[in-house]
Structures are given as structure tokens and as C-alpha cells.
Amino acid sequence: MTWATSPFSGSGPIVGDLGEIGLLQTIRSILGDVSPPSPQGIGDDCATFTPPPGEKLLLTTDPVVLGIHFTATDPAAKAGAKLLKRNLSDIASMGGKPGPALLAFAMGPDLQTDWLVAFVEGLATACREYGVPLVGGDITSASQGTFIANLTQTGTASRPVLRRGAKPASPISVTGSLGGSFQGRHLDFIPRLQEGQFLATLGNLLSMTDLSDGLAKDLPGLLPPGTSASLDTSAIPLSADASSLDAAFCDGEDYELLFTLEPGTLLQDWPFATQCTKIGEIIQSGEREPLLDSQTGNPLRFHKPGYAHFHS
Amino acid sequence: MTWATSPFSGSGPIVGDLGEIGLLQTIRSILGDVSPPSPQGIGDDCATFTPPPGEKLLLTTDPVVLGIHFTATDPAAKAGAKLLKRNLSDIASMGGKPGPALLAFAMGPDLQTDWLVAFVEGLATACREYGVPLVGGDITSASQGTFIANLTQTGTASRPVLRRGAKPASPISVTGSLGGSFQGRHLDFIPRLQEGQFLATLGNLLSMTDLSDGLAKDLPGLLPPGTSASLDTSAIPLSADASSLDAAFCDGEDYELLFTLEPGTLLQDWPFATQCTKIGEIIQSGEREPLLDSQTGNPLRFHKPGYAHFHS
Numbered sequence: 001m002t003w004a005t006s007p008f009s010g011s012g013p014i015v016g017d018l019g020e021i022g023l024l025q026t027i028r029s030i031l032g033d034v035s036p037p038s039p040q041g042i043g044d045d046c047a048t049f050t051p052p053p054g055e056k057l058l059l060t061t062d063p064v065v066l067g068i069h070f071t072a073t074d075p076a077a078k079a080g081a082k083l084l085k086r087n088l089s090d091i092a093s094m095g096g097k098p099g100p101a102l103l104a105f106a107m108g109p110d111l112q113t114d115w116l117v118a119f120v121e122g123l124a125t126a127c128r129e130y131g132v133p134l135v136g137g138d139i140t141s142a143s144q145g146t147f148i149a150n151l152t153q154t155g156t157a158s159r160p161v162l163r164r165g166a167k168p169a170s171p172i173s174v175t176g177s178l179g180g181s182f183q184g185r186h187l188d189f190i191p192r193l194q195e196g197q198f199l200a201t202l203g204n205l206l207s208m209t210d211l212s213d214g215l216a217k218d219l220p221g222l223l224p225p226g227t228s229a230s231l232d233t234s235a236i237p238l239s240a241d242a243s244s245l246d247a248a249f250c251d252g253e254d255y256e257l258l259f260t261l262e263p264g265t266l267l268q269d270w271p272f273a274t275q276c277t278k279i280g281e282i283i284q285s286g287e288r289e290p291l292l293d294s295q296t297g298n299p300l301r302f303h304k305p306g307y308a309h310f311h312s
Numbered sequence: 313m314t315w316a317t318s319p320f321s322g323s324g325p326i327v328g329d330l331g332e333i334g335l336l337q338t339i340r341s342i343l344g345d346v347s348p349p350s351p352q353g354i355g356d357d358c359a360t361f362t363p364p365p366g367e368k369l370l371l372t373t374d375p376v377v378l379g380i381h382f383t384a385t386d387p388a389a390k391a392g393a394k395l396l397k398r399n400l401s402d403i404a405s406m407g408g409k410p411g412p413a414l415l416a417f418a419m420g421p422d423l424q425t426d427w428l429v430a431f432v433e434g435l436a437t438a439c440r441e442y443g444v445p446l447v448g449g450d451i452t453s454a455s456q457g458t459f460i461a462n463l464t465q466t467g468t469a470s471r472p473v474l475r476r477g478a479k480p481a482s483p484i485s486v487t488g489s490l491g492g493s494f495q496g497r498h499l500d501f502i503p504r505l506q507e508g509q510f511l512a513t514l515g516n517l518l519s520m521t522d523l524s525d526g527l528a529k530d531l532p533g534l535l536p537p538g539t540s541a542s543l544d545t546s547a548i549p550l551s552a553d554a555s556s557l558d559a560a561f562c563d564g565e566d567y568e569l570l571f572t573l574e575p576g577t578l579l580q581d582w583p584f585a586t587q588c589t590k591i592g593e594i595i596q597s598g599e600r601e602p603l604l605d606s607q608t609g610n611p612l613r614f615h616k617p618g619y620a621h622f623h624s
Contacts (some may be wrong), residue, residue, distance in 0.1 A: 020486055039474055045402040045521055046370040048472050051362070059356040061414040065452050090357040095520060102373040104462045106418070112499065138462075140377050150416045152373055152464035160360050162351055209357055 006072040007115040008108065008145050015116055016109025016141075023139060026113070030120045034127040035134045040100070047135035049100050051156045057099070058155035060090040067146040070187065073251060076115050076189040077122025080149075084126040086212070087153035088191035089255040093210035094162075095200025096155035096192065103137035103151055108144040119149070121196055130193070162257075163201050163221050165207035169263035172229055172281045175274050176256040178215060178249075179242025186253040195272055196257055202228070202249060204266075208259040216302045220290035230294040231280035240283035250302050319456050320420065328421025328453075335451060338425070342432045346439040347446045352412070359447035361412050369411070370467035372402040372588045373387075378459040384498065388427050389434025390499040396438040399465035399577040401567040405522035406474075407512025408467035409554055410442055410505065415463055420456040427624040428510045442505070473571075474510050475533050477519035479553070481575035482594045484534070484541055486580040487586050488568040490527060490561075491554025498565040507584055508569055511578035516574040523533070526564035532602040534572055535594060542606040543592035564612050 013025055028035060028042070038044040051057045064070060064086070072077040083089050084101070091098055103123075107116070112190050122270070127134060132153070142148070166172075175192050199205050215236075233245055242248045260282065261267065271275050280294055291300035327335055331496040339346060341355070341604035365367045368624075376382060376398070387577075396413070397523065403410055413434075419428070439446060444465070454460070484602040487504050504522070511517050523530050531541050545557060554560045573579065582588050590604055 006579065029605050038476070039472060042477050045405040046408065046467065046472070048406075048469075049369045049371060049446075057361045057363070057465075059361060059412070059448055059466070060412055061416050061448055061462075062359040062450050063418065063452050065418060065454060067455070083445070093357040094360075096358065102371055102372070102464055104327040104373050104416075105374055106375065106377060107380075136371055136373055140375050140380060140460070142377060143379070143458060143462065144456060146459060148418050148452070148454065149417075150450075150462050152414055152416075154371070155358065157360075158352060162359070163356050172555060177514050184506070201505075220545075246496055 007066065007076065007112050007147060008110050010112045012111045014109060015107060016112050018113060018144045026117065026128050028119050030117060031124050031134055031296035032104045034074060034124045040135060040263055041135040042137065047302050049154065049305040052265045055156040055158050056160055058091055058096045058157055058160060060087055061150060061152040062087050063150040065146055065264045072268035076118035080119040080122030081126035083123055083149050084130065084132060085189060085191045087172045087253065088130055088153050088193060089210045091153060092193045092196035093154065093208050093257060094157055094160045096160065097197060098132045099154045099156055100133045100135040101151050103134055103149065104145060105139045106142040106148045108142055111143045111147060111154050157200065159200055161205060161208040163207055163209045163272060166222050166224060166260035166282050167206065167263055168227055168282055170206055171278050171284065172260050172262040172280045173267060173276060174223055174256055174258050175276050176238040176254065177239035177275060178211065178254045178256065179239050179247035179251050180226050181251055182251040185239065185241060186192035188257040191255060192257045192274065195274055198271065199259055202266040203262050204262040206260045207260060208257055209310065210297060211254040211258050212252060213258045214250045216249040216291065220286050222258065226284060228281050228285035228292045229280055230283045230292045232294045232298060235277060235279050237275060319378065319388065319424055319459060320422050320425045325425045325428050326421060327419060327423045327425050330425060335401040338429065339432050342429060342445055343436050346436045353445060353447040354449065360372065361466065367453045367468040367470050368472055370403055370406050370408045370469055370472060373397055373462065373464040374399050375460055377464040386499060387407060388430035392431040392434030393438035395435055395461050395463050396442065396444060397501060397503045398567065399463045399504060401440055401522045401524065403467035404505045404508035405464060405520050405569055406469055406472045407508050407565045408469035408472065409509065410444045411447045411466035411468055412447040413463050413465045413537050416444050417451045417460065418454040418458060418460045420454055420458045422456045423459060430480050471481060471512055473520045475519055475521045478534050478572035478593055479518065479575055480539055480596045482518055482572040483590050484572050484594065485579060485588060485590045486549065486568055486570050487588050488525065488566065489549040489551035490566045490568065491551050491559035491563050491566040491588060493563055497551065497553060500608060501567040503567060504569045504586065507586055510583065511571055516577040518572045518574060520571040523566040523570055524564060526562045528561040530570060534570065535602055538596060539594050540597040540602055540604045542595045542604045543591055543612060544606045547589060547591050549587060549589045558614050567587055581607065
């Protein structure tokens, strides 16, 4: 379903008509088996969870906000799925397996009930697909025209992979292809959970992150002090939606994995259909430029360094 | 500090002027040691946490929303502390100890920076007081005039106490005093962590919750099917701010503990200055009325059954 104008315009019932109890019942009935009962899930003051023995707990939180992470004309079900998937991408980038999640809604009373139903259906379908139980949550009324859904996602990993750990001469690789995600891929992407879990088992994996803000903004986070990324720009995997190299570096919301390996080693036996590309390596550099062109040694600079809230 | 009109009016700088990086730096510098570095805290795609051996993880999430959980003229620092304390009250009601927390902000670019600083200072002070590290978070721009802060709080407990577990003839008790919290106590309360942890060690504790929506709405959640709460209305501990018995049952936001014991047993050796009062007991009842007056056997009915979002 898509809405021609806004989730807040239409002739159907609005969530303010349902009342809090009606709204909770509506959401619970859509979630069904995705929302287990207390003590694992909803129905008590807290949910409980015990990570498997020897595994560390992972915690991350990310929202979807109408007007920021999706638009009024995007399908509500895809926005709901995106809420889960963007959090799962963070779990994937640590090499983790998904655990239970908590959901917090803030919405104006003028939100169309049908729109919310489609959003929750999309979220519930994605939760089933990825085996994520929704174990707690909150619904708060907010000002008219507001819709914010915040998810806190847990995960578990025996060896969480961090952003830091790369060394000079580490090869840098990326999954999938980059750029132009706002054409639709930002709603349709697949979080790279299997790929991340596989990479985390490799003895030569040093560091990893997911590309949420774009290569230009996320890659510097992997660089040890005094180093730069020397990149083969001809090797950067452009998505079919990417209009230029700038797009691949700056558009953001790729939700692909970016990782580094032990210097002098290769990625062997990659068992996935997902593309995986070496794009350069880390080099010692006195300069403050994080990204360099490996052909020329010149800095790679981009017009828009990834997505930023509160543009200054 | 208080604002005479609104966190969104004034002549000072606004968060939109800071830009995303400036805003993050401002918040991080206030949080200081409350926000540990990766891998325990902020700076990676996920935070990591390992509950102590033999302990179960507790998970809860609750927001504070301007206009709902505090007003524009409430001190910002108290609103920040309330965000933590209302989540800690949920941990307390399961008999848990606080673990790390994640923070997600959604705010209009027109929010006064000084107001946000005071909010985060209040939150950071409370985090230090209760030993809660803030290990992850997100900041999202929202529509003008919006301020929502969502906290996801973890905790640990060797024996999480649930809402269910009471039996016919179970005594019902409550900590502190009830009603009129909107006079100021909803910002100044102390989450009953020590009391909850103590109660969880007692062999005769059967069930527990915290009073967030008021006795009239929260007590029925402790009743097994086919039972009612027979209450001695003269024993209900009225707060100095409670104007009537109705206030004690319906105002909500008391953040006191409500718990039941094994039938025929008492609470012995209560080691706290916090008041603790037996208010009645659970009785078998065929009727659908959850609350009964123990003197008359008549139903106790109240005008406003606790706070509800999206009033229908």
C-alpha cells in the first residue's frame, strides 16, 4: 500500500480514535507469535534474556523517522521492515546473531490507523524472516504529524568484531555495491548477517563496520592513527543506481559490510552469492587526508561527506 | 534552570546551529565518564555487555516526551534524570540491578542548546548516582517543537520477579505513599532499586510490579484469574500531595513497588527507611470487579482509571 500524500491524511480511522488499549491490542494482534509472552517477552515490567554461554551480548539502537528515513509516499510495510533491518545491519557488522528487540513508538493521534497497521505488518514479517522476537515496547502520543519508531536490537557473538583493529598494509574490502540507495535500495536492502557471521570466524579478519553514512564518512572510522586508505577508485563497486563515484562514496544507507584483513592475506572461500570486492589498502601516511587515490596518491575529496542530521 | 515559556523559545543558540558533529561532541563532553569507549560503549556499531554468570538479562524501554512526561516549564535537568529513573523503576520491580543503557534522541532543530545541555547534565548526574553507563545511542532530527528521549535500560537479576505468581489469600503491600505525583514527585522520585533487590531475595515474595499508571490500573495486573484485590482503603498510604483516595488510585507515576507475598506470611526485617504498607489481600471472587473494599465487600470504582495515552 502507498499513500499519495501523507500517513496523516485520508478519510480512514486515526490512531487517536482507537485509544491506548485499542492501539496496543491492534499492534499485539498483528505481531502475534513475533511477540512472545512474559517472562521472555511483553507483559511484565522488563523482558528477560540470557545470552548463550560464552557469548557476549551486543546492543544497538536506531530509529526510523517519517521524513528522515522514509517519506510519506514510501510503502509503510517497507518502512517497518527497514526499522528492523537497519538495526540488524549493526549486529551483522559485529559478526553477531540477532537476539530479541524492543520497540518504542511516538506518534501523533492523527496518524491513519491503516498506515500504522501496514507498518507493523512489514516489521512483523521482517522479524519472522530474521528470527527476532519483539519482547518489549512503549507507545507514546506525540504532536500531530509525528511518527518515530525506535528499535533497540540485541545480538550475541562469541567474538564481536570492532571497527578498530586494522593495520598498515591491511587490505580493505566491501560487500555488495554502493551508491544511489535513495532510489529504493535503502528500503529493500538485505542486512549482511550471514556474511558478517562468516567473516567473524576468519582468523585474518581485523575490523569491520557497516556502511550506513557512506564510504567517505564510515571508512575513516576504520583507520588507525597516522594512516590513510589508499583506494583503487576503478575497483569501487558502483550500484546500478549510482550516478557517479561521488554517489558511491557519499549517498549512504548502503548497509553493506566494510572490513579489513591481516596484511598480506586474502579472503578465501567466500561462500555467498553476495559480491565482495577489495577496494584498496591501509597505508602509513603523515597527512591528515583519510582517503587517497592509489593511482595518483592524491586526496579523494567529495562534495557531500555522507548524510548528516542537523546540517550546519 | 527553568524556562518561562518553552525549550523552543529564547534568544540563545539552537541545536540546529551546532550541526550533527557539534551536537554529538556537546553531548559526549557532558556525559564524560558516564559514556565509556568501545567495545563496552560508544564508538562502534554495537556496544557489548556480558551479564555476570548465573544472572539473567533484563530489558526495558521508556521515553520522556515534552508535553507528556514533563512540561516546558519543568527543570530540564529533572526531566533528564526522570528518563533514567523511570526505566530503573522497571528494573527495580523485577528485583534487578541496573546494567548499561542506550539513549535515542529525536528533537527539532529549534531546540535551545542550553536546554538540551541541562537535560543531558541531569541525565548524566543520575547515571553516575545509579552506576549506569550509557553505551550507545542515536540522535535524529525531528519536526520543530519536538523533543523525545528514549532510553533502553538493561539490568541483571539471578531471579527476576514477575507480575504473576500471586495466589488467593496473598497479602498485598506497597512501598512509599501514593497520589498527587504531578505536583512534583513524578520528577523527584527515587527508584526503589534497593528495596526491589531485597524483596527478590525473600523466599515468600510471589510477584511484584512498579506503580507507573496508578494502583487502579497496575494492581489488576497482579491478580490471578477469578480473583480480586480486597483492599483496606483506610490503610492506603496517601502522599502529602494526594487530595483524595481517588488520587492515590488514579494519578499514576508513583514509581513505588507493589508486591504480593505467600499467603499467611508477613514481611519481616524490612531494613529501609522507606515506608512499606500492607493494603489488603487477594481473594477468590467470581465477579469481574478487580478491586473490592474489604470493609463492605463493594467494588472500588474510580473516575479515571490511571493515565492513558490516546484517550478514547
